[in-house]
Amino acid sequence: MKKNIKNWPLLLLSLLAISMISCKRNDGYNDPISKDKTKPAMVTNVKVDNYNGGAYITYDLPNSENVLYVVAKYQVRDGVSRETKSSYFSDTLNVVGFAKAREYTVSLYTVSLAEVMSDPVTVKVNPLTPVYSVVSSAVSITPDFGGVNVKALNPLKKEIGVVVTAFDPSTGRMEVQDQHYTDKDTIDYSLRGYPATARDFGVYITDKYGNISDTLKKSITPLFEEMLPKNIFSEYRLPLDTKLYTGQDWPVNHLWDGITDNSVSGWHTNSGNVPPFTCTFNVGATYKLSRFVIWERQNEFAYGFSNPRKFAIWGSNKAQPQDIQLPVTAPEGTVIGDWINLGNFVYPDPPSGLPPGAINAADRAFVAAGVGFNFSLSDPAIHFLRIAVATTWSGGDTAHIMELSFYGQPQ
Structure with a gap:
């Protein structure tokens, strides 16, 4: 024990020297971690599990130590593209944000350590009705004291936005009055502060992927309140x-x-x-x-x-x-x-x-x-x-x- 204590300062100096060498600055930290430009092999045995607004895609990775990750590229609506990545340690990609319940094409690529992409593997996904559309199909807007009441159901309890609009006489347009974000299964809230005179109101549903439902429009006279x-x-x-x-x-x-x-x-x-x-x-x-x-x-x-x-x-x-x-x-x-x-x-x-x-x-x-x-x-x-x-x-x-x-x- 006494010998270990006596040599402790020398040990500290040795560790410090080692750490100074190992912590040498790396000016190339943004460079690819491999110089092997070989195109990697593609994924195989691709399977699709569709759900509301998205799909899980599973696959088998190629037997190669040169693969860094897998990326899916796809369009969720006209002119809007998304990509989703999954590391080499996973065999599943979650493609999400689709605007409608229809067929979409997804392209899968393996990406090497040198950031070289494989040839694509294309797969068809058929997401079920997106959550924002499920909610918008049953949304209602009715008169309430001093304003309007909005009701809807969100049975999947996913994040959605309820946006209420109303005619603004000063601009001559329908303007956003309130944005209500929730993941609750039942939506029931009121927007107040309006006189008891007829006014055009609207409500639409959106999601975090930028999808927007059609607007439900109604002429409503709020109930008088004091x-x-x-x-x-x-x-x-x-x-x-x-x-x-x-x-x-x-x-x-x-x-x-x-x-x-x-x-x-x-x-x-x-x-x-x-x-x-x-x-x-x-x-x-x-x-x-x-x-x-x-x-x-x-x-x-x-x-x-x-x-x-x-x-x-x-x-x-x-x-x-x-x-x-x-x-x-x-x-x-x-x-x-x-x-x-x-x-x-x-x-x-x-x-x-x-x-x-x-x-x-x-x-x-x-x-x-x-x-x-x-x-x-x-x-x-x-x-x-x-x-x-x-x-x-x-x-x-x-x-x-x-x-x-x-x-x-x-x-």
Whole structure:
């Protein structure tokens, strides 16, 4: 052991000298790694497995150490070419991005270490209907409050883009209004901010390969929508509503005072309760609701503490709706006594993808801006609302909300 320690400096110097020699600069690193210009042999035993918008091509490589990779060259639509490469250690190529379900020709080449290409092997592929076409075949655009609603199905859960256009009087053309990218199986979202006057709207589907479907065009008159005036709201306390926090003043009417920050200006229940945590109020008139925005408690409370994670909104159009124990969960449309479930809602996870306990500034800004949710067009008109929190981010025995804004059409 002592001998090894004594010789250690000498060993270090030796290693350093070796590394200096081995790390000599290579000015020709972009040159081919072989000077053998022999044309490589072609692939053989080619087989095709077609799928929606593409095909897997398998093959046998030539028995040669001079092959670096295999490349497929093909056109996905008129005038647009693509190529896909696969290393020597694979026997499969994925050719993708085809615009239609028809026959295409793909040329396969082996490429040598000196970047010499073999003669081509041509193969026919017949991709199934591309995903963007599958989605566009069932897309719909219909009137919604303050705009339009777009629905479609994406059963293969592949990445597609939904693009909404509308006539712009200032340019005299159809202009892109929104681009919505998703890989979800169900597409159902609304684009708002339009007056209740007829306008031409359109929707088309695209994919990441630049394929674009035909545009579905319709003249649509958005439904009239306004924010419910909060100055006519009032608490309608029911005996079974959850008791309020007693440490400070957190009454139900703080839900519509216009203050969304972390001051003591929201609704907060007392401890020692079990879900659902409920409160009830009168919106002052009869409305068919379209949507709402919720502001949860911010900053260090964001995605934590007693902020709601899962909650429901119940409504009633009775003159004096009676109290009844609401369930923790119930399907939308469930009627219990004088109350109907208008929807079950889940507060979204942090947009950053970080866990709730490790959110970043963008996540906190998302909470501070308020989060919007839609009501179903089939929901009945209401005069009273009841919030029922089923689960909070902490899973504790209290709930708090800073502010709510509701939108809809007066009846």
